[in-house]
Amino acid sequence: MSQGTPQDSAWIRENYYKIERYIQMRDGIKLFTSFYIPKDTTEQHPILLTRTPYSCAPYGEDRWRNFAAGYLRYYLREGYIIAIQDVRGRWMSEGEFVDVRPFIKDKKSATDVDEPSDTYDAIDWMVKNVPHNNGRVGVFGISYPGFYSTMASASAHPALKAVSPQAPVTDWFMGDDFHHNGAFFVMDGWDFYSSFGKPRPHPTTIGPSGFDYYTKDNYKWYLETGAMKNILKLTGDSIAFWKELYQHPNRDAWWQARNARVALYDIKPAMLVVGGLYDAEDCFGAWNVYKALKAQSPATNSHLVMGPWYHGEWASNDGTHLGNVQWGSNTSFWYQNNIEIPFFNYYLKGKGPEPKLSAATVFFTGENAWHQFDRWPPAASHEQSIYLQPDGGLTWEAPAKKNSFSEYGSDPAHPVPYTEDVHFSRTREYMTDDQRFASRRPDVLTFQTPVLQEDLTLAGPVIADLKASLSSTDADFVVKVIDVFPDDFSYVPTGPLPVRSHDNPAAYPMGGYQMLVHGEIMRGRFRESFEKPVPFTPGKVETVKFSIPDVAHTFKKGHRLMIQIQSTWFPLVDRNPQKFVDIYTADDSDFQKETIRIFHDSEHASRIILPVMK
Structure with a gap:
């Protein structure tokens, strides 16, 4: 695909017109909706709907979105009717807005409304009232609109044929944005x-x-x-x-009522779940919506696509790199051309052969290649433990020493930053950032393998299984999986480095780079239950076991695998006072220093359970 041109904008204006309508829901509330409709009346057109809390602006039938700037212009070239709706209670729609509005399984009356019912009513009005539609509707959206896409799939409207939740908000307590x-x-x-x-x-x-x-x-x-x-x-x-x-x-x-997965039973439309391996806002939603579909709605035609993307990058014009790390191709264009557009074209237009989509299409970083699988995690992936060792070692053999541990002090007054630079907005590049700044701090433990003698590919969730003791009653645990590049690695020709700038990010010194593959945090009080937290007993060795969202990465021969452990990740994550109090009502005086020990001995072997793919 090429970048949009003024000709694209002119063509869209010449071949489309815009209308705005209020669509009444079953309880009388009206939702504001914009439609961009082809002037061509020689054929019937599918409807592609996005429901959003972020506005269907610009408002006014003479004011248009700039579709020519992105790949959505190709949907207009294909003759789609584009519909964008302000959800209940947002912007120009009536009603009361409820964040991640809970799904109502058994609706008793017209006042029992949720996002599936609003979607059903909206689709029903559209297929009956929008001129020259073909009776087929698709829904897609990114992030919060991804949540509304997930909910749309549960609407059960017969005209809804294909849905694509992309980085969908799914469970704001367990793993999404907050x-x-x-x-x-x-x-x-x-x-x-x-x-x-x-x-x-x-x-x-x-x-x-x-x-x-x-x-x-x-x-x-x-x-x-x-x-x-x-x-x-x-x-x-x-x-x-x-x-x-x-x-x-x-x-x-x-x-629990705000867990979108509770709606994912007996889903009828074809599903294309999309997400980014390096999505700072939401690495959780896409993986877990797909897994819920496979477990709870096995008859559904479900597909997963995960690329090396930041939040929404698959819909951008550039998917070649993130921060300092390069992917070797424009992965966003490949996805748009080979997966998403053919998916909707087939199910909404009947155009072309049925897409030969595997259950999971996943880009493996490190190797920088797409792979297709008939299941996720792949059948060739199996759990293999790698153990923390004294003196910062990391090996496949369990430790043999007795009473062996690594110790660090965690001070909430001087928390470990999540990235080394000074900035205002949370960066998206931190997901692949160089971790050398952290490994040089005394409050970060670092363990690494010897130089790898062959490639090591991980495909699936990583599980941290730590044996830890605290000097107090609560702590957070951050575990980071890191790819350490060879000291002589470079993306640029040998010789003096050019001046690094935004226009020339390849000039970053990549020799010895410690690439964050994925990191995750566990609030220690929830180690036994997320519903009923419990304090730690000072000095007692306890198990802290938690899952790190799925990884698809190859550590190349000559690289090293590194694990970092710390207890603050600031200001990405709020600080734990490091004693068992309600963190939301805690006083500044409640925050205290703490000594944390991570054990690596024959009786208490801390390990990382890796999804090794052979």
């Missing part, structure tokens, strides 16, 4: 809800303003703002969902 294993991703949460969460008393075309920070250094702002209760004071009661977060520190019924 919590990972119960640990709160405060920077993303506050940056988002301090504007998005502001009340909208009536339909509007004007978006909310953001929060006015006093510094562009996010590490400084979150550290000086202090305990979570201090952030709540910045909004009072004005942002309802932010306040509700504080009232539900554990995975109680309120959170």
Whole structure:
């Protein structure tokens, strides 16, 4: 694909027209919807719908989205009717907005509305009222619109033939944007809800303003703002969902009702679940929506695509690299041309042969190649333990020593930064960032293998199985899987490095690069149950076992596998006071230093369980 041109915009204007309509739901609430419709009346056209809380702007039938700037222009070339709807309670739609509105399985009356029912009513109106539609509807969307896509698949409308949830919000307590294993991703949460969460008393075309920070250094702002209760004071009661977060520190019924997977039974349309291996907002949703479909709706025609992408990069014009790490091809264009557009063309237009999509199409970084599998994790992947050793070793043999441990001090007043640079907005590049800055800190443990004598490919979830003791009653545990490049590795010709800039990122010194393949955090209090947290007993060796979202990566011969362990990841994640108190109501005085031991002996062997693919 080439970049969009002015000719694309002119062609779209010449061949399409726009209308805006209110569509009434079963309870009388009307949802605002924009339609871009082909002028061609010689054939019937499929409808491609996105439902969004982020606005179907620009508003006004004479004001158009810039479809020519991205790959959506190819859907217009194919003659699709593009529909974009403001969900209930957002922007120009009527009603009350509810974040990740719970699914109602057994609806008793017209007042029992949820996202599947709103989608059903919207689709029903469209196929009956939009001119020259062919009676076939597809739904897709990225991130929060990905959640609405998942919910659409449960609507059971007979006209809905194909759905693509992309990086879908799925479970905000377990792994999406705002919590990972119960640990709160405060920077993303506050940056988002301090504007998005502001009340909208009536339909509007004007978006909310953001929060006015006093510094562009996010590490400084979150550290000086202090305990979570201090952030709540910045909004009072004005942002309802932010306040509700504080009232539900554990995975109680309120959170469980907001797990989108509860809707994924007996799904009828073809499903194309898409996500990014290096998606800073949501590495969890795509993997877990797909796994839920396979487990709960096995008859559904479901497919998974995971590429080496940041959040939404598969819909961009460039999928060649992330940060300093390069993929060797434009993976986004490959996906658009070979998977998504043929998928919708077949199911909505009956165009071309049925796509020969495998159950899982996954890009393996390191190797930099696409692979197709009839299941995920692949049948060739099996669990193999690699053990932490004294003196920073990492081997396939269990440790033999007795009473052996590595120790570090964790100080919430000086937390480990998640990236080494000073910046304001959370970066997307941190997902592949060089971790040498962290390995040089005394509060980060580093374990690595000898130089690999053959390629090592991982395909599936990684499980951290740590044996740890604390000097206090609670702690977080961050485990990072890292690819250490050879000292002589380079993306550029040998010789002096050119000046590095945004236009020439390849100039970064890649020799010895410690590429973050994936990292994950576990809030220690939830090691036995996410519903009922328990404190640690000081000095007692306890098991902290948790899953790191799926990895698809080849550690090439000559590289090393490294594991880093730390207890703060700031300000990506809120700080644990390091004693067993309610973190959302804790005082600044509750935060304390702590000594943490990770054991690697014959009785307490800490290990990382790897999904090794042969």
